[in-house]
Amino acid sequence: MNRATFIRLTTGFTVGVGATIASLRHGGESHWINRDVLGLEKKKKNDGVVEAETKIIDTRLREYFNRQGNREIKAFDEIKKLTNSTFPKDAIMVTDLAELYFFRWLMPTLNVKKALEVGVFTGSSSLAIAKGLPKDGRLVAIDISDEFTKVAREFWKKEGINEKIDLRLGKGIDVLKELINNKSEVETYDFVFIDAYKPEYKDYYELSLKLLKKNGIMCIDNTLWERKVADPSNQETNTVFIRQFNEMVRNDPRVDIALTSIGDGVTFVRKL
């Protein structure tokens, strides 16, 4: 059998690819190998069941996915490259490419005219949102860092979308409160994207909910937090905050929700 067509477990247990993605049961210690075949990571659960996880981590499959699943927008790659060279240590914060394509598509699909974002960094998600807005659409983009958003501002200008973006520098909570204080802003936003300081997610959520229209959509990024939310032994600060946040949203009767495994996990919320 061609090595690339099977999964081998450390017990010597070997199975064909087609039948095994959902679950493999066996008794001994196991780790799956040859991620390259499926592009899916598998982990052994306590009861010996090995399950496929949804995040695409295989480079080849990811490349195929990004190439074939979307009509290429070169600017998404360019901003990622520019961020890598300008802020190599922080570049991991750039929003997942699949998410960028999805947001660009979502804006006209939801007929979004007025959007809000908390957490701009070098401007990738703002770029995707603004590209999907109509000519007279507006994105209010909030970030605390002048240094990061300087790169964003220059890039938006180059892309000809800067007119659609109203950048507000400041702490997310303060700027959202300022917006709410202006009564004409309350319940006028069609779309909100939250991707800033994790311990403040609950505050961004509460404040943004006031700004969101009825039936407006809020997307909250990183809600699977590198899968750590599902590991009870992980008690890191951000993991705990995200877990509490997920619990709160799940129990909030003011919204309808869908947690998706796109990127690092994105929760979609519709204001009822």
Ligand SMILES: C[S@@+](CC[C@H](N)C(=O)[O-])C[C@H]1O[C@@H](n2cnc3c(N)ncnc32)[C@H](O)[C@@H]1O
């Ligand atoms: C994960 S990055 C955002 C990534 C961005 N969405 C993108 O597509 O590249 C988080 C951003 O939140 C900003 N930030 C951190 N604390 C903040 C706060 N208290 N208020 C507003 N922005 C904050 C950081 O400066 C950083 O740019």
